[in-house]
Amino acid sequence: MNIVISNRSEEPIYHQIYQQLRGAIVREELKAGEPLPSIRGLARDLQVSVITTRRAYDELERDGYIETVAGKGSFVAPQNAELLREKRVNLVEEKLLAIIQEARSLGLSLPELQRIVELLYEEGL
Amino acid sequence: MFKLLLKDLLVLKSSIIWAMTYLLAIIVIFSMTPPFDKFIYIMAGYGATYILIMGALMAEFKNNSDILLNSLPAKRHEIILSKYLTALILTLLALAVAAILGLIINLLPLPLSIRLMSGMDAAIVLLMAALTLTIVMPVNLIFSNQAARVGIVIVFMLLFFAPVWIKGFIMDRCEAEWAQFLINAAVSQPAVLLAAGAGLLLLLLALSLIISLRWYEARDF
Amino acid sequence: MENVLEIKGLSKNLGSFRLDKVSFSLPRGYIMGFIGPNGAGKTTTIKLLMNLMHRDGGDIRVFGLDNRHYEKEIKQHIAFVYDESHYYENLSLLDNRRIVARFYRDWDEKAFQQHLRDFDLPPHKKLKNLSRGMRTKFGLAIALSHAAEFLLMDEPTSGLDPVFRSELMDILQQLLVEENKSVLFSTHITTDLERVADYICFINQGRIVLCQSKDEMLQGHVLVKGALEQLSPEAEKMFIGLRKNHYGFEGLSADPRGIRQFFGDGVLLESPGLDEIMVFYVRGHHHV
Numbered sequence: 188m189n190i191v192i193s194n195r196s197e198e199p200i201y202h203q204i205y206q207q208l209r210g211a212i213v214r215e216e217l218k219a220g221e222p223l224p225s226i227r228g229l230a231r232d233l234q235v236s237v238i239t240t241r242r243a244y245d246e247l248e249r250d251g252y253i254e255t256v257a258g259k260g261s262f263v264a265p266q267n268a269e270l271l272r273e274k275r276v277n278l279v280e281e282k283l284l285a286i287i288q289e290a291r292s293l294g295l296s297l298p299e300l301q302r303i304v305e306l307l308y309e310e311g312l
Numbered sequence: 313m314f315k316l317l318l319k320d321l322l323v324l325k326s327s328i329i330w331a332m333t334y335l336l337a338i339i340v341i342f343s344m345t346p347p348f349d350k351f352i353y354i355m356a357g358y359g360a361t362y363i364l365i366m367g368a369l370m371a372e373f374k375n376n377s378d379i380l381l382n383s384l385p386a387k388r389h390e391i392i393l394s395k396y397l398t399a400l401i402l403t404l405l406a407l408a409v410a411a412i413l414g415l416i417i418n419l420l421p422l423p424l425s426i427r428l429m430s431g432m433d434a435a436i437v438l439l440m441a442a443l444t445l446t447i448v449m450p451v452n453l454i455f456s457n458q459a460a461r462v463g464i465v466i467v468f469m470l471l472f473f474a475p476v477w478i479k480g481f482i483m484d485r486c487e488a489e490w491a492q493f494l495i496n497a498a499v500s501q502p503a504v505l506l507a508a509g510a511g512l513l514l515l516l517l518a519l520s521l522i523i524s525l526r527w528y529e530a531r532d533f
Numbered sequence: 534m535e536n537v538l539e540i541k542g543l544s545k546n547l548g549s550f551r552l553d554k555v556s557f558s559l560p561r562g563y564i565m566g567f568i569g570p571n572g573a574g575k576t577t578t579i580k581l582l583m584n585l586m587h588r589d590g591g592d593i594r595v596f597g598l599d600n601r602h603y604e605k606e607i608k609q610h611i612a613f614v615y616d617e618s619h620y621y622e623n624l625s626l627l628d629n630r631r632i633v634a635r636f637y638r639d640w641d642e643k644a645f646q647q648h649l650r651d652f653d654l655p656p657h658k659k660l661k662n663l664s665r666g667m668r669t670k671f672g673l674a675i676a677l678s679h680a681a682e683f684l685l686m687d688e689p690t691s692g693l694d695p696v697f698r699s700e701l702m703d704i705l706q707q708l709l710v711e712e713n714k715s716v717l718f719s720t721h722i723t724t725d726l727e728r729v730a731d732y733i734c735f736i737n738q739g740r741i742v743l744c745q746s747k748d749e750m751l752q753g754h755v756l757v758k759g760a761l762e763q764l765s766p767e768a769e770k771m772f773i774g775l776r777k778n779h780y781g782f783e784g785l786s787a788d789p790r791g792i793r794q795f796f797g798d799g800v801l802l803e804s805p806g807l808d809e810i811m812v813f814y815v816r817g818h819h820h821v
Contacts, residue, residue, distance in 0.1 A: 313631075318632070319632045322624065322632055326623070374622065375619060378584060380620060382585050383613050384608065385605045385606075385636050386606075387605060442601055530587070532579065532587060533586065
């Protein structure tokens with residue numbers, strides 16, 4: 188699993204960590220029951236503060252992606268298959284929303300956008 | 313406390329070699345030049361003590377080591393007490409080395425003949441060291457290392473000239489009752505007079521210690 | 534949450550400068566950056582904490598204990614690195630270690646030797662023959678070798694190059710992997726802290742300006758850039774610091790939402806760095 192943090196990004200660092208861990212869980216790179224790195228270990232490896240990392244874990248736990256066992260650390264929560272699919276769709280929707288906004292601001296119509304998506308999807312990029 | 317003493321010995325490593333070389337040189341040179349041969353142990357012992365005490369103070373001063381020492385788990389009064397105690401130990405060290413050197417020179421088949429160190433030699437060096445300490449310690453703390461070094465030169469001068477001056481002062485007033493008393497005491501019981509002087513000196517040393525402690529406790533670094 | 538350091542109403546009058554009722558605390562297990570311009574009171578606070586100075590008022594607790602009454606006990610568990618080395622210049626590193634090690638009950642010689650190797654320090658060289666960076670590393674090697682729980686650093690990086698500063702941050706983060714270690718790190722070079730600090734305490738002219746988690750501090754402020762015409766006296770009140778020149782203005786506000794409502798899309802909004810926050814608080818409103 189890769190986590191890449193940008194210090195120059197508008198996105199708060201805790202949220203970058205949150206999104207990338209969530210992505211790994213939803214794509215099932217991290218499987219249910221698998222342990223996550225310790226908060227302090229991850230903070231050291233990513234060179235970010237402990238509080239920042241803790242916040243990302245807290246939000247992952249709040250949203251049901253991970254579970255924390257006192258004294259043992261955090262683990263990927265068992266994901267309901269139906270729910271997992273829904274979460275994947277959500278993830279794509281989130282990104283599409285940004286693209287649709289961009290398309291609107293550039294004056295692209297819906298059919299035009301649809302064509303681009305179809306083309307790119309078929310090319311398998 | 314012991315760790316603070318060891319600290320000074322480590323810091324003084326190079327000064328100790330210096331002081332001992334000085335000791336040997338004085339003993340050898342002055343044993344051949346009367347009338348100084350009478351005072352070799354005093355000159356050698358006190359000289360070495362002086363080098364060591366000033367060396368210890370200088371090292372602390374140059375490194376600004378008060379900040380270090382006071383950041384370590386040590387109390388301020390321990391730091392001051394150890395400075396006085398170190399000085400005493402350095403004096404004893406110098407005396408011991410002087411005595412042993414004298415003995416060795418005597419035992420070896422050398423063309424030098426010197427007397428062995430006496431109790432009086434040791435007592436005088438100890439008293440001189442005490443006087444030095446009394447003045448140098450608080451001056452070094454309150455004013456500066458330079459002031460302490462100037463201070464010690466003044467003490468030296470006093471040590472050289474004061475006996476003659478005091479003798480003259482008393483002789484000029486030999487009719488006065490107190491002068492008579494002192495002269496009588498000096499003639500009949502010199503040991504008592506010496507002990508009284510030593511007692512006075514110890515009192516001053518205690519006072520010096522109290523001043524140093526008070527000052528150091530109240531200081532901001 | 535247990536605090537390793539609690540300072541309440543700490544005051545000290547030094548004539549031309551006074552520390553004025555400084556209060557803050559550091560929870561166990563975190564790094565706090567203590568920032569402010571030169572002469573703001575960082576070193577005075579640290580000296581009071583280490584009992585190198587006597588306070589005029591207030592209360593300092595380290596590990597929950599009064600720092601004067603339990604001085605020796607507390608100092609067993611505090612490690613310190615100051616901006617200048619105060620070790621003995623004429624002695625080798627090993628002799629300096631010999632002096633210091635005896636003071637600590639839990640001296641860990643193995644750890645010390647390991648740090649010497651990690652930091653490439655020559656054990657037999659005299660301290661006076663080491664560069665500034667090497668001396669700081671030696672101080673750090675000592676600091677990390679007696680099982681201290683609280684590492685106190687006063688401007689350890691001043692005058693050191695970025696490579697060493699980055700190394701130091703890695704060392705601190707490695708230390709923080711253990712949950713019971715805490716660090717108070719004073720500096721005027723805020724970029725050191727941008728990455729790793731959990732909390733930031735910002736002091737200026739002897740008073741605490743802000744003290745909160747770094748994330749809160751960064752997200753709680755916004756940097757605004759725009760044209761002079763957009764400023765009104767009312768708008769200027771929203772800024773903590775404002776810099777105007779002929780071509781426009783740049784300002785820092787602690788009210789990102791208010792700013793967005795007021796200016797809308799008409800201005801450029803950026804998230805500030807710690808250095809910008811510090812500069813605008815210190816300089817206030819000014820014109821160039």
